[in-house]
Amino acid sequence: MKNILLFFILFSSSVLANTHQHNSQSTHKAHSYVGFHGMALILAGDKILASHLPLYAPPHDYQIVYEVTTNNTNLKKIKSVLKKAANEQRLITILPAKFDLNLLINKKTPTLNITVFNGHFERGGKELFTTKLTFKNPLYVEKVTTDKAQKNAFSLVKLTEQQGLIIHKIQSKPSYDSLSLVPLTKGEYNGELKCNTAINTALKSKLEACFKSVPSYLETKDLSVN
Template structure:
């Protein structure tokens, strides 16, 4: 009887561990969080590359700084309309979500680091100074349109950031010379949005466009 009770106690003690092992894996906030780089005059900005799945489902724009000589080299590349992406070492995305200031080492790629881009700079210190924008993507199970943009300005330059809706969505960053009359567009594609802005006599430059990560 004592042996039977001992075995029962052991099974009960192991049960929480077995249940825990069967719990679906939750994505961790600490991990790889890629970003695209762009410039507001002499200020360097990054935009987190979001995904529909948590915890990557955040649009986040930050002002960052690098060592002075490296920052000038990066700004020079951006002035030539080069696409540069940033791949930091693993860090907790909640640092960005909570608008904290922190420093992490990162690699910079010419082109998209997941789309054949080439590593240009390795292990450079990037200081995340100030959050400029934050938005969590809508629940994938709840319809949300893809016609809305939000505007923000920094260091004398103005930008439009697409508010990503449900699939098929897209990540889209524009630099504009003036605010459009409205920030809600009925057009369904990034190209049509560009045309609608240009028809208002506004100079517009497409800084970044990603569609592949937001397909159904």
């Protein structure tokens, strides 16, 4: 009798474990991050940075910034495009071929086929050229959360001893995505890592006043309340 009872206990445990595993796999598949993930490109000194264009919902609910590189010929080409765009305060975006964003979420270093656009690739941007980009160094990977009350939180990423990148953390709706390059002194930022901002037409000027630098990238439209 004891043996029979033990058999049923073990059998039930096995069924429950398999059911849990199946449910976990189904949940994972339901939150697939395979798709087309547009990004903004900016030039930071001698580095090229790619910033994933985040949204509130999967498969785009991650703020991700990587240092990227490519072969010498296209590296010079991209840097030239970015320098000109920065001087004219224009946006340069890229659209990689369909891929799994989990590669970047898990801080892997893939090489992806990408198309470079003058302007926003979804808002009338002009296709410039195609190339391959290697995502060589993860600088910032954070999941977008909308359940935190603090609306104006910023993170500082040290790029070199002389330059840092300030990123606005998306925490509640409505919000915005911004990247500001700031000078560092021996790897330290001498300013304040805060800015009381409202999402309006003066946002860009307010960020510039706070960080003494025109934002290299600023997006509000995709992060308005939906």
